[in-house]
Amino acid sequence: xxxxxxxxxxxxxxxxxxxxxxxxxxxxxxxxxxxxxxxxxxxxxxxxxxxxxxxxxxxxxxxxxxxxxxxxxxxxxxxxxxxxxxxxxxxxxxxxxxxxxxxxxxxxxxxxxxxxxxxxxxxxxxxxxxxxxxxxxxxxxxxxxxxxxxxxxxxxxxxxxxxxxxxxxxxxxxxxxxxxxxxxxxxxxxxxxxxxxxxxxxxxxxxxxxxxxxxxxxxxxxxxxxxxxxxxxxxxxxxxxxxxxxxxxxxxxxxxxxxxxxxxxxxxxxxxxxxxxxxxxxxxxxxxxxxxxxxxxxxxxxxxxxxxxxxxxxxxxxxxxxxxxxxxxxxxxxxxxxxxxxxxxxxxxxxxxxxxxxxx
Amino acid sequence: xxxxxxxxxxxxxxxxxxxxxxxxxxxxxxxxxxxxxxxxxxxxxxxxxxxxxxxxxxxxxxxxxxxxxxxxxxxxxxxxxxxxxxxxxxxxxxxxxxxxxxxxxxxxxxxxxxxxxxxxxxxxxxxxxxxxxxxxxxxxxxxxxxxxxxxxxxxxxxxxxxxxxxxxxxxxxxxxxxxxxxxxxxxxxxxxxxxxxxxxxxxxxxxxxxxxxxxxxxxxxxxxxxxxxxxxxxxxxxxxxxxxxxxxxxxxxxxxxxxxxxxxxxxxxxxxxxxxxxxxxxxxxxxxxxxxxxxxxxxxxxxxxxxxxxx
Numbered sequence: 001x002x003x004x005x006x007x008x009x010x011x012x013x014x015x016x017x018x019x020x021x022x023x024x025x026x027x028x029x030x031x032x033x034x035x036x037x038x039x040x041x042x043x044x045x046x047x048x049x050x051x052x053x054x055x056x057x058x059x060x061x062x063x064x065x066x067x068x069x070x071x072x073x074x075x076x077x078x079x080x081x082x083x084x085x086x087x088x089x090x091x092x093x094x095x096x097x098x099x100x101x102x103x104x105x106x107x108x109x110x111x112x113x114x115x116x117x118x119x120x121x122x123x124x125x126x127x128x129x130x131x132x133x134x135x136x137x138x139x140x141x142x143x144x145x146x147x148x149x150x151x152x153x154x155x156x157x158x159x160x161x162x163x164x165x166x167x168x169x170x171x172x173x174x175x176x177x178x179x180x181x182x183x184x185x186x187x188x189x190x191x192x193x194x195x196x197x198x199x200x201x202x203x204x205x206x207x208x209x210x211x212x213x214x215x216x217x218x219x220x221x222x223x224x225x226x227x228x229x230x231x232x233x234x235x236x237x238x239x240x241x242x243x244x245x246x247x248x249x250x251x252x253x254x255x256x257x258x259x260x261x262x263x264x265x266x267x268x269x270x271x272x273x274x275x276x277x278x279x280x281x282x283x284x285x286x287x288x289x290x291x292x293x294x295x296x297x298x299x300x301x302x303x304x305x306x307x308x309x310x311x312x313x314x315x316x317x318x319x320x321x322x323x324x325x326x327x328x329x330x331x332x333x334x335x336x337x338x339x340x341x342x343x344x345x346x347x348x349x350x351x352x353x354x355x356x357x358x359x360x
Numbered sequence: 361x362x363x364x365x366x367x368x369x370x371x372x373x374x375x376x377x378x379x380x381x382x383x384x385x386x387x388x389x390x391x392x393x394x395x396x397x398x399x400x401x402x403x404x405x406x407x408x409x410x411x412x413x414x415x416x417x418x419x420x421x422x423x424x425x426x427x428x429x430x431x432x433x434x435x436x437x438x439x440x441x442x443x444x445x446x447x448x449x450x451x452x453x454x455x456x457x458x459x460x461x462x463x464x465x466x467x468x469x470x471x472x473x474x475x476x477x478x479x480x481x482x483x484x485x486x487x488x489x490x491x492x493x494x495x496x497x498x499x500x501x502x503x504x505x506x507x508x509x510x511x512x513x514x515x516x517x518x519x520x521x522x523x524x525x526x527x528x529x530x531x532x533x534x535x536x537x538x539x540x541x542x543x544x545x546x547x548x549x550x551x552x553x554x555x556x557x558x559x560x561x562x563x564x565x566x567x568x569x570x571x572x573x574x575x576x577x578x579x580x581x582x583x584x585x586x587x588x589x590x591x592x593x594x595x596x597x598x599x600x601x602x603x604x605x606x607x608x609x610x611x612x613x614x615x616x617x618x619x620x621x622x623x624x625x626x627x628x629x630x631x632x633x634x635x636x637x638x639x640x641x642x643x644x645x646x647x648x649x650x651x652x653x654x655x656x657x658x659x660x661x662x663x664x665x666x667x668x669x670x671x
Contacts, residue, residue, distance in 0.1 A: 094574075
């Protein structure tokens with residue numbers, strides 16, 4: 001009898017222990033260091049999103065949890081067990097792939113039951129587990145179809161269903177929504193959030209889409225060049241980014257960053273620049289055109305109407321480009337000289353190393 | 361190209377007036393023009409001779425005297441009912457195919473599984489196994505005839521080192537058949553290997569990752585995922601290999617000339633003998649038609665099994 005997936009761990013493990021832990025984990029492919037010393041703890045039942053630009057190592061990190069990639073140095077633990085040398089199938093994880101990886105010659109039911117079948121589970125139990133999962137995901141009517149007969153969203157649900165039937169301790173999602181169109185992506189995002197609420201399992205989710213990260217995550221891990229830049233709740237990352245990279249990566253449209261010495265005269269003094277700060281960041285949604293003509297002088301260069309509001313591209317005195325989100329149906333014509341004001345609490349200062357300087 | 365398509369939009373209808381064709385007709389006409397070279401080639405060089413052979417097969421035609429008389433199905437009756445040689449030859453052909461096809465395809469699949477993913481030196485190995493395919497059949501046969509000689513042959517000398525007294529490979533009927541099969545497999549296996557490599561490389565690697573994560577062993581992944589996904593490639597490869605093995609000629613001609621004791625006399629070589637050594641063109645043509653029917657039947661059978669398998 002082959003060992004079955006560690007299905008019971010989720011219920012028997014100590015909730016005070018982390019579900020997943022990285023200790024100084026590194027990974028290199030030949031001379032290329034893809035992951036460089038990652039430390040992270042994920043709590044049981046937590047929804048953690050790895051986010052970062054292409055090539056930051058987020059998918060590699062996910063594959064290291066799954067065991068599809070080995071660890072060059074450091075340790076990966078699931079529960080109390082170091083899993084560096086544990087084969088993928090015995091780690092108690094299930095993965096949803098970006099490509100869905102549904103076997104094209106098997107029906108939906110066979111795809112979902114594949115893992116159970118290779119583990120020699122009795123056919124009746126496979127059937128009942130597949131039925132449970134398909135009820136959860138509203139796939140009942142599709143069980144006899146082949147993947148080629150399904151829409152993108154349905155395939156996605158089957159891929160999730162296949163992960164659910166194994167009752168894994170940790171779900172791994174590798175950019176699961178990037179092959180879907182925008183509308184479906186929003187819909188499936190909500191479904192995944194509901195699923196997490198219902199199942200309560202630990203979920204690790206990789207995406208390069210910061211909106212997905214913000215909406216789904218209990219905590220976000222921002223990665224760059226194989227290192228963690230910051231870990232925190234979506235709100236923490238948005239309101240208190242540790243550095244310039246996180247400040248610009250989180251939030252859409254991205255934060256305006258100006259060199260303090262190039263700001264229009266008098267503005268720096270108004271902002272109350274702390275010692276050591278060389279750059280200042282202001283989010284486009286925190287800036288507005290002041291009807292009274294006070295604030296930073298700027299010239300309007302272009303306006304993009306998006307429906308509820310407009311994105312206005314301006315040029316500050318001194319030449320720095322600046323973007324603001326302008327609420328309302330009309331915006332001033334191009335070439336108009338305006339003044340910008342902002343909520344002082346929403347200013348971010350950075351030192352010469354791009355590290356945030358927190359005031360007070 | 362664009363101008364050619366535009367030119368097709370108007371066709372002289374013979375009364376001096378230009379006729380405008382609908383877009384669909386125009387597209388159909390363009391398509392016909394594109395396929396016409398191969399269609400004409402097919403009709404002239406394949407379908408024509410096929411019809412001619414069927415016609416010849418009903419003649420008693422001596423190539424030397426030039427006399428030809430219509431004999432109906434007599435040549436077929438001769439082969440199928442009266443001439444014991446035919447059944448012997450057909451049996452040889454089937455033995456050859458039954459030996460070659462599984463050996464060739466099994467080995468090709470094993471090699472492809474070993475060589476479809478990149479590793480250091482993979483190109484070297486692929487070249488090694490593919491090189492015989494592009495080697496001249498004559499050179500190949502000559503080299504193997506030397507290697508397989510009874511007393512001074514390299515193979516037997518190697519066997520002698522291990523204390524084994526090797527047979528005279530090409531002079532004993534059963535060994536000769538085994539020898540032509542194996543040397544043919546070694547020569548041709550590279551082609552099927554390349555086809556299998558291409559098929560394996562078209563299977564997304566995520567399937568393998570997903571299956572491994574779900575606990576499937578290497579053998580289970582092969583049996584439950586890889587092998588079913590290779591089915592279309594396997595069908596093509598098996599058709600090409602089966603038909604190729606029935607048509608084998610050069611290899612037999614060069615290595616054994618059908619001997620010893622007609623032990624390797626296969627259908628294609630027998631047809632050649634009848635046509636160009638005994639000048640029995642009518643009889644040879646009937647044999648050729650029978651071979652065509654057998655090859656066609658085997659192909660249809662394989663397609664049928666594949667369809668049944670899918671349903």
